Amino acid sequence: MAGKTILILGGGVGGIVTANALRRQLDPEHRVVVIDKRGEYVFTPSLLWVMVGWRQPAQITKDLSRLLHSGVEVRRAEVQEIDPERSVVRAGGEELAYDYLVVALGADLAPEAMPGFAEVAHTPFDLPGATALWSALQGFEGGRVAVLVAATPYKCPAAPYETALLLDDHFRRRGMRDRVEMAVYTPEPAPMGVAGPVMGQAVVGMLQAKGIAFNPQLNLTHIDPAQKTLAFGNREPASFDFLAGVPPHKSPRVVRDSPLANPAGWVAVDKRTLATPFENVYAIGDVTTIPLANGKPLPKAGVFAHGEGETVAARIAEAVQGAAPRNEFDGMGYCWIEMGGGSAGFASGDFYAEPDPEVPHPRAGRLWHTGKVLYEKWWMGEGLARTAAGLGLRLGSKLLGIPASL
Numbered sequence: 001m002a003g004k005t006i007l008i009l010g011g012g013v014g015g016i017v018t019a020n021a022l023r024r025q026l027d028p029e030h031r032v033v034v035i036d037k038r039g040e041y042v043f044t045p046s047l048l049w050v051m052v053g054w055r056q057p058a059q060i061t062k063d064l065s066r067l068l069h070s071g072v073e074v075r076r077a078e079v080q081e082i083d084p085e086r087s088v089v090r091a092g093g094e095e096l097a098y099d100y101l102v103v104a105l106g107a108d109l110a111p112e113a114m115p116g117f118a119e120v121a122h123t124p125f126d127l128p129g130a131t132a133l134w135s136a137l138q139g140f141e142g143g144r145v146a147v148l149v150a151a152t153p154y155k156c157p158a159a160p161y162e163t164a165l166l167l168d169d170h171f172r173r174r175g176m177r178d179r180v181e182m183a184v185y186t187p188e189p190a191p192m193g194v195a196g197p198v199m200g201q202a203v204v205g206m207l208q209a210k211g212i213a214f215n216p217q218l219n220l221t222h223i224d225p226a227q228k229t230l231a232f233g234n235r236e237p238a239s240f241d242f243l244a245g246v247p248p249h250k251s252p253r254v255v256r257d258s259p260l261a262n263p264a265g266w267v268a269v270d271k272r273t274l275a276t277p278f279e280n281v282y283a284i285g286d287v288t289t290i291p292l293a294n295g296k297p298l299p300k301a302g303v304f305a306h307g308e309g310e311t312v313a314a315r316i317a318e319a320v321q322g323a324a325p326r327n328e329f330d331g332m333g334y335c336w337i338e339m340g341g342g343s344a345g346f347a348s349g350d351f352y353a354e355p356d357p358e359v360p361h362p363r364a365g366r367l368w369h370t371g372k373v374l375y376e377k378w379w380m381g382e383g384l385a386r387t388a389a390g391l392g393l394r395l396g397s398k399l400l401g402i403p404a405s406l
């Protein structure tokens with residue numbers, strides 16, 4: 001059997017998991033190649049801790065090659081063209097042929113798509129934004145704080161709500177909460193709506209308990225940086241003194257320009273196999289769109305990119321070894337919600353359940369915050385620290401009966 005080349009586009013959550021799983025399962029004669037334009041990985045859940053000064057950027061950033069198993073090739077290059085009809089990709093000006101392709105290019109932030117956003121909004125959704133937000137908080141002495149979701153879809157449905165709860169925590173620690181009025185504005189009917197009404201009500205309850213107003217179903221038309229107002233198509237404007245927000249998202253240009261994209265720019269895949277209509281081409285993670293039984297899309301979240309990556313790696317390994325691919329993605333997911341005060345909520349469930357995802361009421365407390373810290377150490381740590389964090393997570397998930405893939 002001649003050696004095969006598996007190209008993985010994107011070295012984020014999905015790309016890393018897929019590459020490492022393939023390297024474990026395939027003989028060394030087969031090449032596993034990851035192409036990423038940044039060459040370094042940022043642990044996104046901790047961006048929210050950078051935003052409130054609990055982490056320094058260096059603590060949540062790591063060279064990509066240090067997260068990949070030995071034997072995985074890494075190329076730092078921009079993917080410029082994907083041609084699934086010819087089974088080639090152009091990256092860094094070079095044409096590369098593949099036997100199997102995994103597209104894991106994520107979702108890009110597009111602040112320019114909402115007039116006024118780039119001028120006046122702070123965003124914790126990337127490292128420069130989270131760092132700048134932390135700096136801007138130092139000069140804020142009180143007033144109206146708006147936490148905004150500019151448009152859907154966006155990654156991590158919990159993140160805007162965690163942003164509000166962590167900012168609340170920050171203002172309390174600084175002894176200035178009584179000088180701050182806080183409100184969330186979103187086009188969504190409820191927080192984390194895909195997970196169902198129980199989850200939505202639980203998160204609204206968390207906001208209310210902290211005196212944070214929740215304003216759903218808003219059609220934001222633009223932001224006025226001079227007046228410091230949010231303009232909506234379906235209600236009167238809201239004014240703010242400090243704006244923290246989720247910018248609009250779009251799929252990466254190279255994907256939008258490829259035959260893989262649907263009219264909205266995302267890649268439609270089979271929800272169980274992650275296969276695209278093109279032979280030996282898979283797509284995983286934020287770049288995909290997967291409609292659920294209730295008509296809503298599977299959320300863009302690292303936990304799904306992770307599970308999908310494991311499925312795709314197993315399917316490719318099975319095919320390379322001459323077997324019919326059998327592994328399927330089950331739609332199981334979990335999520336932490338940072339609540340401030342050293343506490344977090346945690347929920348897990350079956351997002352492929354019909355007619356609606358089955359996600360029970362989140363459990364909450366200090367233990368869950370500790371679980372999130374362990375999760376960070378497991379992803380980012382090395383040697384003994386990583387092993388210890390992994391053991392802690394495994395033991396905790398067994399005792400509490402939550403997904404073992406943690």
Ligand SMILES: Cc1cc2nc3c(=O)[nH]c(=O)nc-3n(C[C@H](O)[C@H](O)[C@H](O)COP(=O)(O)OP(=O)(O)OC[C@H]3O[C@@H](n4cnc5c(N)ncnc54)[C@H](O)[C@@H]3O)c2cc1C
Pocket residue numbers: 009010011012013014015035036037038039044045046047048077078079080104105106107124125126155156159252254284285286287300301302303304305335336
């Ligand atoms: C503030 C915040 C908090 C979050 N918290 C959580 C959480 O608690 N739990 C959770 O499950 N998810 C969370 N997420 C979401 C999670 O980060 C994403 O869903 C996850 O990273 C998606 O993985 P991916 O592999 O699809 O894409 P990504 O991890 O975004 O990786 C895509 C990679 O592709 C590369 N790339 C893009 N275009 C090109 C190109 N043209 N050429 C070369 N390389 C390219 C990028 O450099 C990047 O490394 C959070 C996100 C944010 C912003």
